[in-house]
Amino acid sequence: MISQEAFTESVQNMISPNPILIKHDIHIWQTDGANWPDLMPLEAVLTEEERTRSARFLFLENKRRFILGRDILRHLLGGYLGRPPLDLKLVTNKYGKPALAGEPVMQFNLSHSGDKVG
Numbered sequence: 579m580i581s582q583e584a585f586t587e588s589v590q591n592m593i594s595p596n597p598i599l600i601k602h603d604i605h606i607w608q609t610d611g612a613n614w615p616d617l618m619p620l621e622a623v624l625t626e627e628e629r630t631r632s633a634r635f636l637f638l639e640n641k642r643r644f645i646l647g648r649d650i651l652r653h654l655l656g657g658y659l660g661r662p663p664l665d666l667k668l669v670t671n672k673y674g675k676p677a678l679a680g681e682p683v684m685q686f687n688l689s690h691s692g693d694k695v696g
Contacts, residue, residue, distance in 0.1 A: 597657060597658055599658055606696065607650070607654055607696055608694060608695070608696030609646070609650060609694070609695055609696070610693050610694055610695075611642060611643055611646050611693040611694070611695055612693040620645050620646065620649040621645055623648065623649050623652050623653075623663055623664060624645065624648055624649075625667075625668075628644075628648055628668075631644070632644050632645055643690045643693075643695055646695050647688050647690060647695045648668065649663075650695060651668065651676065651686070651688055652664070652666050652668070655678060655684065655686070658684070659681070659684070666678060667679040667680070675687065676688055
């Protein structure tokens with residue numbers, strides 16, 4: 579079981595110091611969801627809409643991947659932008675691709691394959 583604080587510290591260690599993204603750079607991040615046995619404390623960084631969405635998953639593994647993906651996404655993007663993860667608003671376009679509200683220059687993608695999230 580991993581606490582929210584331990585998870586946050588782990589993610590911050592991965593991206594510390596804040597990574598620098600230069601025009602046309604591509605950074606690839608990946609983690610194994612199996613390394614995070616208890617993701618429920620991570621729901622603290624989800625918005626109410628995301629909590630509702632995660633509750634609709636029929637299978638626990640899909641819910642876990644969604645929560646882990648959103649949490650890591652917020653921590654990584656916050657690291658790049660120098661902003662707290664909870665200050666970031668993630669939106670979804672009509673194709674289901676996540677985007678960062680108010681940051682049209684920052685482009686990213688999130689995918690899941692088995693326990694892998696990246």
